[in-house]
Amino acid sequence: MAPTIARVAVPVPVPSLFDYRVPFDRPVTPGCRVRVPFGRGHRTAVVVELADATRCPDERLKDIAEVLDEAALLGLDDLAFLVWAAAYYHHPVGEVIATALPLRLRRGRAAEPPGEPGWRLTDSGAAAWRNPPTRAPRRQAILAALADAGGALGRRVVAERFPTGGDALRVMRRAGWILDCRMPALPDPLDTGMPPGPVPNPGQLDAIASIRGLMSGFGVALLDGVTGSGKTEVYLHLAQTALAKGRGVMVLVPEISLTPQLERRFRARLGETVRVLHSGLGDSERESAWHRLRLGLSRVLLGTRSSVFTPVADLGLVIVDEEHDGSYKQGEGFRYSARDLAIVRGKRAGCAVVLGSATPSLESLRHALDGRYVHVRLDRRAGTAQPPRVGLLDLRDQPVYGGIAQPMLDRIAATLAADEQAIVFLNRRGYAPVLCCYACGWLSDCPHCDARQTVHRHNSVLWCHHCGRLQRLPQKCPQCGAGELNPLGQGTEQVEDVLAARFPDWPLIRIDRDSTARKGSLEDKLAQIRDATGALLVGTQMLAKGHHFPRVTLVGVLDADGGLFSADFRAAERMAQLLEQVGGRAGRAERPGQVLIQTRYPDHPLLQTLVRQGYRAFAREALREREAAALPPFAHQALLRAEGSDPDAPAGLLEAVAAGLRGTADGVDVWGPVPAPMPRRAGRYRVHLLLQAARRESLHRALRPLPGWIAGLPQARRVRWSLDVDPVDLF
């Protein structure tokens, strides 16, 4: 007997699946979308499995209203992966499965199968073609074209060949001579004589060979290659290998670096079979790429974080570029790590996973040093490019202008005089991080957060970067009425002003979230830089990520001290990665580059290691420290966050959870509850409870019952809480 119950994932924040009766007349398979009655209305959901029985009492059981797909959109492997991810991250399975679908499909729209819309000749149309009416040459010509093409043609082709055929087509459709149809979708051509690209250097050849050795089954390679060593070239060769075996390739890139440059490079080498998925894409383009990859019509996916859920057919290779990048971790809602899930996908598909970075995360580096990942190193910059010289610039006892010390200004002047470009890097947007009244001590505190409102002088506002609060820039002190208010500290806007005044004859371009908010403006700015000779670039980390600036020979880092004394144990790692990445922008072509880092702590051991011996030495030292302190990656963490408008309720909830866990969770350390690093944000009080275990199994054993148990606690009532497995930001 056919199964009578479908277990269905509904996109609601409820952990369980929901059971529905399968109507006799509608065949359903796992991976199909269905429309189901849910609560008051209807929802689009995905069938996860079929069953013969249910624990749901009969009177509450409802029928599936509609089956939306004839064939499964997600295979059993895809579903199993998604169910696994939901369990691992303790996130509702319905929401997890929904994130794997393009928006249109999530909303219940009919799947738009790949293949262009076209016109098909009907029998009566064919008859009309054989017995032409006396005076209708246009209709006759279109009918003949359709018949010649075997009975159908794409609409685009018809429109090109008969630019004025619209009326004729309308008439013939009404007459029943032609019908709307969909042209069969063709796989993208794979070997169309793409240009071969440069000959790999010996280091690249070694890397390609050793990773190819992994490609017969599951294995992870850490491609640890300095900036400019040509990692992309290695990716391209490996992708060609996978394509030659008839398998699919998934390439993940961080949001910011998915520039048309990379897409062009992949397309130029691998051809049309490369499809991109990122936030700038329209819904239909997105869906069409998704179907093509799912059906194996297109073979290479190039996409950002959420692409890791795309059901690429016959997955044969997974690449995570810049694997250390923080944007792989989703920071809210379903808090997954695309890098970690990429490894899981590779394991399930039995294929190689390549993690590439010039500054590997300590997590990945540890596995590589332990031999769990193959450690592939690319030490030489491709071509003739030299590594940059790195120096520290002591900020103490120096004249400093708008955050820039005199020697830095001198270096910038020399660089511009040589018709070369300089990057000035400051990881803080706005004009100044705080506005202050010297008369009474007033500060631009945000009324809703434990933070200051940043001065944005170009828009004349005070802006809280944490809750979004905006107010007009006050002209006099709101507290004592004094007429003069003073911006303290520097942001990129101010640096831009200072440099514009100092170097009025050179093009100056600022790149940060504010200056590139308009769609396409980042691209415009990057193009301006490529076309200029001498120029100045001011910006935040946006500048550090993967863009190629061949004329840049000087990188100035205005403030390196932020990462040195932070309470967050990952701050130093992030700072080191950022410095190395931003330094990597210098001297990529034939000109040698220089990196100059301003600091008040030039003797700090961390900076010393980084400057004298580079990121690798820093990373090994940092790993030793983490091991000694039993911190990740030598321990596994989960962070339980709670927030609420009541000042005490979040802590009350976490106290109760901590008390419950301390008695029962073997092998798990429970730290807290402690106030979050920013205890109040957007008017809500925020508290953290950190769970840590040496063994992943102990941690997950403790986590498994947690969500259900918390939901039932009376203290949970007026508190929003969330569980972050493998947290990266402790904010």
Add this chain to the structure above:
DNA sequence: AGCACGCCGACT
């Protein structure tokens, strides 16, 4: 998440 139900304040 929605969307009801439910029990307390200021309005035609």
Add this chain to the structure above:
DNA sequence: GTCGGCGTGCTC
């Protein structure tokens, strides 16, 4: 007298 505030609880 009721319109509506958001606390509480449920969704096969």
